[in-house]
């Protein structure tokens with residue numbers, strides 16, 4: 001059984017190169033973590049006293065304004081960041097998907113990158129070799145897959161990366177919203193694969209600014225604000241509080257149909273629209 005537990009965890013970033021006097025002005029800013037300037041070295045408190053317990057089957061959306069701490073929390077949950085104070089325990093193999101381009105080598109071919117990126121996400125070479133044809137077909141990149149990645153356009157790289165990411169079998173899947181920034185037509189094609197990917201994964205945490213994506217993939221949510229957990233509950237409750245209105249009202253018929261199988265509708269916490 002996979003699980004993630006975090007107890008009273010804080011994550012600080014000391015900013016060694018900054019002059020505290022000019023940073024003091026930033027304390028008044030509305031966006032981002034708190035900047036403490038009493039100390040000689042300014043410290044950004046990106047996460048403050050976080051306690052979270054996640055278990056197998058959880059599909060958690062992370063919402064909050066820019067700089068609220070979502071990406072930092074994902075890195076804490078993945079074990080990439082150690083808490084500065086407090087503690088954490090991660091049981092299970094983590095597939096961190098924060099930046100679609102990470103783990104890609106511009107000098108090697110698309111085919112080779114498929115394997116390398118898969119290894120980076122915790123798959124074996126054999127598993128990736130079995131999936132290469134399926135990924136190649138999904139990307140529609142044809143002969144380009146034999147060319148070095150540096151010859152690809154940005155959109156072509158995203159296709160390749162999405163093909164690989166949606167082919168893995170993650171125990172713990174941690175997704176940052178970058179995937180929302182993909183060409184709409186291709187994203188529609190990737191949508192079903194993403195939904196299947198989430199179904200296969202033991203535990204999902206997904207940081208996103210897109211209500212639609214959150215509704216499709218998650219059933220509960222955490223609202224981050226100034227580095228703290230402001231609310232942790234069902235997706236509907238949290239989105240309603242965060243947005244100031246119920247996002248499940250006035251859904252288009254197409255969205256309602258797509259949500260028919262979504263986790264929030266299939267079980268706990270999704271409300272009564274389904």
Ligand SMILES: Nc1ncnc2c1ncn2[C@@H]1O[C@H](COP(=O)(O)OP(=O)(O)OP(=O)(O)O)[C@@H](O)[C@H]1O
Nearest residue numbers: 013032033044046065066067068069070071072073
């Ligand atoms: N490596 C770092 N060094 C210094 N400060 C950092 C670092 N990473 C994040 N921060 C700070 O921590 C706070 C939280 O940032 P984080 O990236 O976690 O926010 P976010 O909620 O993911 O924002 P967004 O929605 O804009 O992506 C911000 O104040 C940010 O400036």
